[in-house]
Amino acid sequence: MSNEFTQIFPTGEPNEAFAQYFIGQSYLAPLTDGPVPVSNVSFEPGCRNNWHIHHGTDGGGDQILLCTAGSGWYQAEGEEPISMVPGTTIRVPAGTKHWHGAKADVWFSHVAFITPGQDVSNEWLEPVSDEEYRALPTTQDDE
Incomplete structure (x- = not known):
């Protein structure tokens, strides 16, 4: 890991448990446990997760992403990508692909958690294609 990437939370260990759902290397640092586990997820440059959907009922299944370092992308199916920089907060409603x-070309970290509720689960889907990904600007300054 490059020493040039600094952030306020630990980078964590390689995210081997979910590696099959990522292109590139990600790292996972659990920050809290309990009914609302919160984790810091760090992505090496070019790393992204597959398309996925968080499910839940009774208020559960929304994902909250809080960018804490670097620069990355969030994209919901059928919508324009959103550039995430430190301070960007995204609420992903349950059921959103x-x-x-x-x-x-830049590291990225976000704190992530899922709102608790009933029937909370995650459905992993297809990877973001190289074609889709390469069509995005490459750096913080390219937006």
Whole structure:
């Protein structure tokens, strides 16, 4: 890991448990446990997760993303991508097909958690294609 990437939360360990759902290397640092586990997820440049959907009822299944360092992308299916920089906050409603990850040449970290409720689950889908990803600007300054 590059020493040039600094952030306020730990980077964590390689995210091997979910590696099959990522293109590139991500890292996971659990920050809290309990009914609302909160984790810091860090992405090496170019790393992104597959399209996925968080499910839940009774208020559960919304994902909250808080960018804490670097620069990355969030995109919901059928919508324009949103550039995430430190301070960007995204609420992903349950049932929304989406992906998130680093820009091509910069590290990215976000704190993530899922709102508690009933029947909360995650459905992993297809990878974000290289064609889709390469069509995005590559750096913080390219937006």
